[in-house]
Amino acid sequence: MRALIVLAHPVAESFAHAAAARVGATLEARGMSVDLLDLYADDFDPRLSAAERRAYFTPGFDAADCAPYGRRLQAARKLVFIFPQWWFGVPAILKGFFDRALAPGVAFAHQKGGGLTPLLTHIDALWAVSSTGSPWFVTNLIAGDPARRDIARGVKPWICPKASFRSLTLHGMDAMTRERGARFLDRLEREFQRF
Template identity: 60%
Template sequence: MRVLLIVAHPLDDSFAKAATARVRSTLERRGMEVDLIDLYADGFDPRLTGDERRGYFASPYDFGAVEGYVDRLKAADKLALVFPQWWFNMPAILKGFFDRVFVPGVAFDHGPGGGLIAGLTNIDALYVVSSTGAPWWYVRLYMGDPARRQIGRGMRGVLNPKSRFRMLTLHDMDKMTTERACAFLDRVERAFLKF
């Protein structure tokens, strides 16, 4: 079982990196192969180029500039994302990763007459670990939980139709205590024991 684990945070001493380490160790203890992509450490360029955008409806789409990432995505059985929510959504580097790697011929194909045909049917589970400085009620009730909606509805649509989705979010990071952080990491570990 191969898991593609993607983290998006620029600081090595961040909570996101601690959560990533917990996810990775949990999965490896279970005997899973973990392929870690640290977008900031890789220096991933999130900017979709003009040529990439112009070729979006070309067949085949030219994903040569990100082919290594595409190969790793296609080789995965499961996908895990770890990121903070900034301005109620994912960091731009992660959004750019989706823009440049989850492309036609990889994540989906354009259906005849419109619509999308899922292309990542090899992925049967998508788990997200996230954090936000805002309280849960503000994120969910006032903002409508944009990160969960975008990933849970949009991205999940290009995966195996029977794929499992779960998102664990630690709210109120601005008022974090060591006890709450540790309890959340324990919750993350329990979730990934069932991944």
């Protein structure tokens, strides 16, 4: 079974990288094949070009610029997004991945007259792991947990609607201690035993 981990953080010694390493090691210990896609290390271009946007609704949309990413998505049975929350959302590079790699013909097909048909229905789990500087009550009660909502309601239903979904967030990164970070990594290991 193949798991694709999409990592979106520019700093190699970041907590997101540590989380990706722990999740990857946990899944490999369970016998899964792990494909780590580090968007920054891969120099992924998040910008949707004018040509791509103009062709987005045309039959046979050409996703050649992102074809390697499409193949990795199509080969995955499980999908994990790991990222920091900046301004209560995903980093621009991950939003660009949604815009460009989750393309027509790869992640969904346009239906005649409107609507979408999901094409990544073989993915049975889509989980998000994130961190935020804000405390829980600010992220959830004041801001409405937008990063979770965007992935749970704006991405998953249109590409893999039957996949399980979890969102695991470490809040209060601005007051982070080594002990809290270690406890969250241990929690990730426990949670991903059930992934």
